[in-house]
Amino acid sequence: MNSFGHSFRLTTFGESHGPALGGIIDGMPAGIRIDLEAVQRELDRRRPGQSAIVTQRSEADRVEILSGLLDGVTTGTPIGFEIRNTSQRSADYEEMRHTFRPSHADYTYQAKYGIRDHRGGGRASARETAARVVGGAFARQLLALHGITITAYTARVGSVALAERYPHVDAAVIESNDVRCPDAETAERMRRLILEVKGRGDTVGGIVECQVTGVPAGLGNPLADKLQASLAGAMLTIPAAKGFDYGMGFDGAEGLGSELIDLFTTDADGRITTLTNHSGGIQGGISNGMPLTFRVAFKPVATLLREVATVTDRGEATTLHARGRHDACVVPRAVPVVEAMAAIVLADAWLQR
Amino acid sequence: MNSFGHSFRLTTFGESHGPALGGIIDGMPAGIRIDLEAVQRELDRRRPGQSAIVTQRSEADRVEILSGLLDGVTTGTPIGFEIRNTSQRSADYEEMRHTFRPSHADYTYQAKYGIRDHRGGGRASARETAARVVGGAFARQLLALHGITITAYTARVGSVALAERYPHVDAAVIESNDVRCPDAETAERMRRLILEVKGRGDTVGGIVECQVTGVPAGLGNPLADKLQASLAGAMLTIPAAKGFDYGMGFDGAEGLGSELIDLFTTDADGRITTLTNHSGGIQGGISNGMPLTFRVAFKPVATLLREVATVTDRGEATTLHARGRHDACVVPRAVPVVEAMAAIVLADAWLQR
Amino acid sequence: MNSFGHSFRLTTFGESHGPALGGIIDGMPAGIRIDLEAVQRELDRRRPGQSAIVTQRSEADRVEILSGLLDGVTTGTPIGFEIRNTSQRSADYEEMRHTFRPSHADYTYQAKYGIRDHRGGGRASARETAARVVGGAFARQLLALHGITITAYTARVGSVALAERYPHVDAAVIESNDVRCPDAETAERMRRLILEVKGRGDTVGGIVECQVTGVPAGLGNPLADKLQASLAGAMLTIPAAKGFDYGMGFDGAEGLGSELIDLFTTDADGRITTLTNHSGGIQGGISNGMPLTFRVAFKPVATLLREVATVTDRGEATTLHARGRHDACVVPRAVPVVEAMAAIVLADAWLQR
Amino acid sequence: MNSFGHSFRLTTFGESHGPALGGIIDGMPAGIRIDLEAVQRELDRRRPGQSAIVTQRSEADRVEILSGLLDGVTTGTPIGFEIRNTSQRSADYEEMRHTFRPSHADYTYQAKYGIRDHRGGGRASARETAARVVGGAFARQLLALHGITITAYTARVGSVALAERYPHVDAAVIESNDVRCPDAETAERMRRLILEVKGRGDTVGGIVECQVTGVPAGLGNPLADKLQASLAGAMLTIPAAKGFDYGMGFDGAEGLGSELIDLFTTDADGRITTLTNHSGGIQGGISNGMPLTFRVAFKPVATLLREVATVTDRGEATTLHARGRHDACVVPRAVPVVEAMAAIVLADAWLQR
Numbered sequence A, B, C, D: 001m002n003s004f005g006h007s008f009r010l011t012t013f014g015e016s017h018g019p020a021l022g023g024i025i026d027g028m029p030a031g032i033r034i035d036l037e038a039v040q041r042e043l044d045r046r047r048p049g050q051s052a053i054v055t056q057r058s059e060a061d062r063v064e065i066l067s068g069l070l071d072g073v074t075t076g077t078p079i080g081f082e083i084r085n086t087s088q089r090s091a092d093y094e095e096m097r098h099t100f101r102p103s104h105a106d107y108t109y110q111a112k113y114g115i116r117d118h119r120g121g122g123r124a125s126a127r128e129t130a131a132r133v134v135g136g137a138f139a140r141q142l143l144a145l146h147g148i149t150i151t152a153y154t155a156r157v158g159s160v161a162l163a164e165r166y167p168h169v170d171a172a173v174i175e176s177n178d179v180r181c182p183d184a185e186t187a188e189r190m191r192r193l194i195l196e197v198k199g200r201g202d203t204v205g206g207i208v209e210c211q212v213t214g215v216p217a218g219l220g221n222p223l224a225d226k227l228q229a230s231l232a233g234a235m236l237t238i239p240a241a242k243g244f245d246y247g248m249g250f251d252g253a254e255g256l257g258s259e260l261i262d263l264f265t266t267d268a269d270g271r272i273t274t275l276t277n278h279s280g281g282i283q284g285g286i287s288n289g290m291p292l293t294f295r296v297a298f299k300p301v302a303t304l305l306r307e308v309a310t311v312t313d314r315g316e317a318t319t320l321h322a323r324g325r326h327d328a329c330v331v332p333r334a335v336p337v338v339e340a341m342a343a344i345v346l347a348d349a350w351l352q353r
Helices: A037-046 A092-097 A106-113 A127-144 A173-174 A184-199 A227-234 A249-254 A331-351 B035-048 B089-097 B106-113 B125-142 B172-177 B184-199 B227-235 B248-255 B331-351 C036-046 C091-095 C106-113 C125-144 C169-175 C184-199 C227-235 C249-254 C331-351 D036-046 D090-096 D106-113 D127-144 D171-176 D184-199 D227-235 D248-255 D331-351
Strands: A009-012 A022-026 A064-067 A077-086 A149-157 A206-213 A241-246 A264-266 A273-274 A292-298 A308-312 A318-321 B009-013 B020-026 B064-066 B079-084 B149-157 B208-211 B241-246 B263-264 B272-274 B290-298 B310-312 B317-320 C009-015 C022-025 C064-065 C079-084 C149-157 C206-213 C239-248 C262-267 C271-272 C290-299 C306-313 C317-320 D007-014 D020-026 D064-066 D081-085 D147-159 D206-213 D241-248 D264-266 D272-274 D292-298 D308-312 D317-320
Touching: A009 A127, A009 C022, A022 A127, A022 C022, A022 C079, A037 A064, A037 A127, A037 A331, A064 B079, A077 A127, A077 B089, A077 C022, A077 C079, A077 D272, A092 B149, A092 C009, A127 A149, A127 A331, A149 A173, A149 A184, A149 A331, A206 A331, A206 B248, A227 A292, A227 A331, A227 B227, A241 A249, A241 A308, A241 B248, A249 B241, A249 B290, A264 C271, A292 B248, A308 B263, B009 B125, B009 D020, B020 B125, B020 D007, B020 D020, B035 B064, B035 B331, B079 B125, B079 B272, B079 D020, B079 D081, B089 D081, B106 D081, B125 B149, B125 B248, B125 B331, B149 B184, B149 B272, B208 B331, B227 B241, B227 B290, B227 B331, B241 B248, B263 D184, B290 B331, C009 C125, C022 C125, C036 C064, C036 C125, C036 C331, C079 C125, C125 C149, C125 C331, C149 C169, C149 C184, C149 C331, C206 C331, C206 D248, C227 C239, C227 C290, C227 C331, C227 D227, C227 D241, C239 C249, C239 D248, C249 D206, C249 D241, C262 D308, C290 C331, C290 D248, D020 D127, D036 D064, D036 D127, D036 D331, D081 D127, D127 D147, D127 D331, D147 D184, D147 D331, D206 D331, D227 D241, D227 D292, D227 D331, D241 D248, D292 D331
Parallel strands: none
Antiparallel strands: A009 A022, A022 A077, A064 A077, A149 A206, A206 A292, A241 A292, A241 B241, A264 A273, A308 A318, B009 B020, B020 B079, B064 B079, B149 B208, B208 B290, B241 B290, B263 B272, B310 B317, C009 C022, C022 C079, C064 C079, C149 C206, C206 C290, C239 C290, C239 D241, C262 C271, C306 C317, D007 D020, D020 D081, D064 D081, D147 D206, D206 D292, D241 D292, D264 D272, D308 D317
């Protein structure tokens, strides 16, 4: 199905080439004044054409709210919204009608449905994430009222990575550079790598890290809806995401218990806290009051900027021409999507507390 | 909530110290003859006390089926089952009534519920996974009828790892050694590492890899229920799991698109397939007919076999004594749990195809 | 939440006074050619202003499909749609900002949310059912492919009722008169009663009956999702609906088992069928191959066409003026809504068969 | 599926002839001391063999709680429970292996599943409701803490009915007579009717009415989960239930708006309330603070106490012998089941408030 969350639930619709995409936000509490410009700003962060390192399509994505607000305040009824598609050059896509792009969803959609929208990837298109960013923007405004802040950033692009895992970050620095990296010098090396890879007609992967602060102890559930399970499930729905870990993550597989245990202490106010945060802010599926920390790995996108050998839907060999309008690295634009999905998961957990 | 899956749904109950744990399997199709001995064998694989490297508690876990079968054949009605708890030495746990074990769920349960069952971790206890293994055993029998086989194994214990990711594996070799590693020589090195770590009163993490063969193209969904998202969510509910990736996984973050693309070809029968499987058998959330491949990272468990400094529920410093009955490495016993959860996810996807 | 169904799921949004209302249809199978004019025709059947007996507001409801179709054929992706609101005379509603209309949802919305959209009833407005009629129209086209036909009609208006329960009906006759009654003479008496009641500034209730033919044996479920339970739940979400029964219904409470048992027989082709249909086509929650028959009782709407004494949100006595734009009997326009909800329930059951 | 509710969710398993039936209660808040004897008393109220008017099977139903309690207090973890089946005289049922009982679920189960448990109706057996009564007993204890009380009673048996709809009732009077009727004289007439019908080998239907007091304004939801829809859906899952209405119910179909409007007033404390309760305590799907009132119609059960003509699963004519162990009127024993289902619906709504 096309719904994220339970108590806070976002249901989305739309492909890159129909009249519009959009969604319905169900469960947003009543009485919250919404900053609609902030919603639009989140959408702008996801937009292509922002800089030299991202695709140059100009999508003038404007969100229109269709219901659920009275004088800018939520009423408890569902919030419908839409983003009209403006550039529908379907003719461009005629080549793809009978050809499967490698490592895209063309073949699997055909296998599942017996039909597919060949004009740009259908629901597998990254464009679909625009609706999630809108839903996430509402969730963030709800969470902000309760002191919860979500900050994601680019931690790796190919071989270039931050020196430290989960460093102290500054949102202003992150947004000040094209790659959304919290360290300006590393950001510049990432930018150069992306441009170099792009120049060769290739693409490169990377990692988004995310830190959530202000989460009170007690969010989440003990079993099927463990907080880390909800986060992992949400992150792995993002196009091109290939992995998730939290806290010590995969490094924990190589470590010893005596090194990775988070010993308790009490803070200045006598409240119980921990000396370290190898756990990533969650124990037994439930938040412990420390920051949530997690990573999402993204593959290099499979749409190369050069010719690729492939097959038609009859299995005949053919060649796809370079299309040249995709990002050489999806990670910078994935940052706001990771934040949006984290916001949806946390708003859902918050409403179930 | 305590339910996994939608069309195939397992709901579980039970702590380590009540009368019983068990569950209800909803959605199992009618008319399937169940091999109840095979169900019990799966449960035996998860059992403590199997060898020198695992905890020596002897839990004589016997599953009793309470409903849903007529002469050993499923009727389409829900399958209730239970496993009685036999060893309830609650006195052993009195020390823990007011003390929070570090990196366990004691503190977070208290924060969420204002009460907790101090006798062994409640729902956070690994014992809870016994019910999942039973549910998974039914799912596996359903999948086996359709040619789908799930094989997990230990790929890493601390610093000792298999040389190759997703090698060709042989279930008989895997089950022939204590650590459930498909390479006998590596298995022996893992075993020695676990014993050494155990000797020091410490614990060590590791990685379980899993391969699913026989999955037809077309299972899964395009958006919120992408197959990889369902797998990630399910795996991150396993106690001590800290990360999940599939196919190229986190390595994809460091690679180039031109290296990691799975080019199409046709097989001897003219069917479309791919030359490589960096994608891990899934494109756009939907299986492509190649084997599913994924990894789950486990942390070293926090129950050390030596004294640990901690705090009471009033925030006062105290010391927990060594308890000495936990595995020094949970990974070998996590192998059947990973398989069970994969089976539940795939049975669910199968029934929705 | 705002979703109907599971495997076929309609999620709706929208109030009478925002920019638009609409919804998302999730689970519509791929490859079905949709007759969009038929969808619009269903919407037209629900529209006010069709005749002398219904409200004279002219809502030019036009549905726009936003996603999920390629050249008029479903692709398996969600179908987003919207209906723009055209007449937003909010000034008309200023009187209602601080006044609770008796037997409306004004007071309960205020109690639940602490805020309400005073401009026309918010989600409690009958206008919300327009989105359901669109969802139902898609469901009907799916069901029609499998030979399932849904026919509802007005069986009672106040004291005027059809002579027989569940008579043989003809859709053409039903649609040929204003009240949607399958018997022309009774229809005329109903029409006169409605006009008479309207002339006195009053309103009158009634009953919609529904018959579903072509349902194969085996749809539905044995317990929580019994087919009659899904139907009852769906019907009781329709504004002004006060009761539901199926087959013998409430009459069964007064009868004897020996009179109301449906004895089996075999038809000309040797298939098992029943001599009578007191059961209404369902046994144990599962369809038995006979027509489904059920009734929905509607109250007289509380919006009178004359002055009404009421209270403000401070509990002070006040008077509401006649507004005069509501139906004197909602039953004729409820007919397509009953059909739509039945279609959604049956499409859901069909996809789970 | 076999689950009732969302935030308070009961999942059940079990047939009349397996080892046990039972369920899992998910969502019960932590920290509530449970009166287990009161749970058993509810189960005893549902039990056969209580008096001359009900079936004489002696089922010594004892509920065992398997998890979720610590020293009698809920811990927030799921509550597993079971009721062992004691009388399994399967031989009695051999006659039914190839014969379909008329107006039972034998034929529809066979059509849906291709297999059925012929020993007593499987999940369609009224015995399944025992698990609901246990789940409802927990829900009632939760509601009682918040002042919500549920009282159902027999309002009609065949031709004998209470004079007034929703009269003032006294639980002690209701439980003092076999038929659970709040008026002693009417109760006696009902009892005589049941015995007379039973003497002729026949059965008779009836109506259960239910009143819920102490419900605060604001429970329920505006659309798909309207409070009346949840109640209707829950009630129609009870075996033999054929109809549901609330407040004015089906009578509203015959009435005028001017007569059935609930005018507002203020009570002695200045709180807004209504002069009448034709609405049955719900407006727009949300409780308004008045008592909830609803009715459930039950058919006469189809298991006659005399020979019945029917067909085999091959469609051949045959005769079923009288079995003689069913109630001649299910209504008195349905009373605690109606209360249980109402409790589950209201606990669910309460937890979502």
